[in-house]
Amino acid sequence: MDKVILGIIGYGNMGSDHAKRITNGDIPRMKLGAICDIDKAKLEKAKAVLGEDVAYFENYKDMLASGKINAVLVATPHYLHPEMVIDSFKADMNVICEKPAGVYTKQVNEMNEAAKKYGKVFSMMYNQRTNPLYVKARELIQQGELGDLRRMVWIITNWFRTQAYYDSGTWRSTWSGEGGGALINQNPHQLDLWQWLCGMPKTIRSTCYYGKWHDIEVEDDVTVFAEYENGMTATYITSTGEAPGTNRLEITGTKGKIVIEGDSMKFWQNRVDDVTYCKTAKGGFGTPELWEIQVPVKKPAYLQHNGILKNFTDAVLDGAELIAPGEEGVLGLNISNAIHMSSWTGETVTLPVDPDKFYALLQEKIANSKVVKKEAKAVESVDMSSTF
Numbered sequence: 068m069d070k071v072i073l074g075i076i077g078y079g080n081m082g083s084d085h086a087k088r089i090t091n092g093d094i095p096r097m098k099l100g101a102i103c104d105i106d107k108a109k110l111e112k113a114k115a116v117l118g119e120d121v122a123y124f125e126n127y128k129d130m131l132a133s134g135k136i137n138a139v140l141v142a143t144p145h146y147l148h149p150e151m152v153i154d155s156f157k158a159d160m161n162v163i164c165e166k167p168a169g170v171y172t173k174q175v176n177e178m179n180e181a182a183k184k185y186g187k188v189f190s191m192m193y194n195q196r197t198n199p200l201y202v203k204a205r206e207l208i209q210q211g212e213l214g215d216l217r218r219m220v221w222i223i224t225n226w227f228r229t230q231a232y233y234d235s236g237t238w239r240s241t242w243s244g245e246g247g248g249a250l251i252n253q254n255p256h257q258l259d260l261w262q263w264l265c266g267m268p269k270t271i272r273s274t275c276y277y278g279k280w281h282d283i284e285v286e287d288d289v290t291v292f293a294e295y296e297n298g299m300t301a302t303y304i305t306s307t308g309e310a311p312g313t314n315r316l317e318i319t320g321t322k323g324k325i326v327i328e329g330d331s332m333k334f335w336q337n338r339v340d341d342v343t344y345c346k347t348a349k350g351g352f353g354t355p356e357l358w359e360i361q362v363p364v365k366k367p368a369y370l371q372h373n374g375i376l377k378n379f380t381d382a383v384l385d386g387a388e389l390i391a392p393g394e395e396g397v398l399g400l401n402i403s404n405a406i407h408m409s410s411w412t413g414e415t416v417t418l419p420v421d422p423d424k425f426y427a428l429l430q431e432k433i434a435n436s437k438v439v440k441k442e443a444k445a446v447e448s449v450d451m452s453s454t455f
């Protein structure tokens with residue numbers, strides 16, 4: 068094989084974006100082979116943009132059996148991700164899955180078992196893992212520059228969404244169509260980065276507000292407190308109903324602190340770690356000598372969505388290591404499911420979540436939903452840039 072020939076399932080906002088990247092030639096050894104969408108209007112739109120070089124399908128199973136592709140990108144609503152990924156493995160395809168990996172860990176665990184069984188190249192579209200700031204922060208943490216991690220505080224409230232946004236797709240913002248709100252739609256990248264940078268917490272307690280700022284049944288305002296086995300704690304706050312919003316991540320360890328806000332990262336380092344200082348200082352109010360260090364942040368070889376597509380291509384063709392192995396999608400989803408479960412039960416949830424218990428609770432939400440399926444209303448534009 069000298070080219071990855073990709074079939075995209077779902078020609079919506081994201082699927083059409085990915086198609087454009089490939090036909091623009093941004094991914095040198097990747098070719099667009101086929102598009103599948105159940106919506107005929109979307110297929111017509113795709114044909115008008117992409118022309119006759121690409122094959123078109125209404126049923127993804129026909130696309131998988133067509134012999135026109137050797138890899139698949141799943142860009143459909145979240146609930147469909149695991150079954151489409153599994154069917155793609157069965158058809159001998161290498162696969163990229165859009166975030167989130169799925170809606171509940173029970174289905175994602177099955178997807179991961181299939182990944183193990185079929186042994187294909189499997190990547191999550193976790194493009195934020197290529198963001199130079201998070202790449203550098205991870206390097207500093209892993210090389211011990213912060214010492215032992217103590218606390219993570221992430222306020223990410225710059226996800227402001229209007230009612231028109233929520234009314235723009237019939238699957239959006241319902242338990243049956245989307246399986247959640249801010250946690251499952253806007254935050255999967257950050258919930259993944261949380262664990263990618265700091266590791267998995269042991270317990271989670273949360274308060275979620277459902278339809279606090281919008282006419283929706285799912286959460287649009289969330290506060291989380293998490294604890295780690297080693298005593299580290301994490302606080303995570305997110306909202307889609309707050310303007311102006313904030314995106315500020317602070318990670319503190321015994322030797323220093325990182326703050327990422329907007330396009331910049333600040334890094335301070337204690338000359339002596341605070342545990343040693345606390346035990347040895349003679350005075351009562353001093354603090355360790357503190358250095359503010361300018362950390363050079365370089366553009367990585369793989370950047371954002373193009374970077375994940377290139378990395379996937381390199382993995383398929385040359386055996387390169389994946390930036391976001393598909394099997395890791397379950398980690399951020401575990402955090403997401405635990406946050407929901409804690410708010411539904413009022414209990415502290417231990418991770419990993421009990422997959423059957425979460426599934427049963429989600430089914431109750433779906434069964435008790437009062438939402439009458441809305442007719443999708445056109446929205447002027449769905450700006451994808453804030454998710455990049």
Ligand SMILES: NC(=O)c1ccc[n+]([C@@H]2O[C@H](COP(=O)([O-])OP(=O)(O)OC[C@H]3O[C@@H](n4cnc5c(N)ncnc54)[C@H](O)[C@@H]3O)[C@@H](O)[C@H]2O)c1
Binds near residue numbers: 078109142143166454
């Ligand atoms: N990585 C990112 O930065 C990023 C950004 C936005 C969205 N996403 C993810 O991409 C996925 C799609 O989101 P979107 O905003 O493009 O949604 P969308 O509603 O615009 O597009 C989804 C498309 O899937 C099609 N579809 C539904 N069921 C199908 C089926 N059975 N077979 C074939 N096609 C089917 C729909 O007709 C629609 O065209 C979501 O899971 C979302 O979380 C990722």
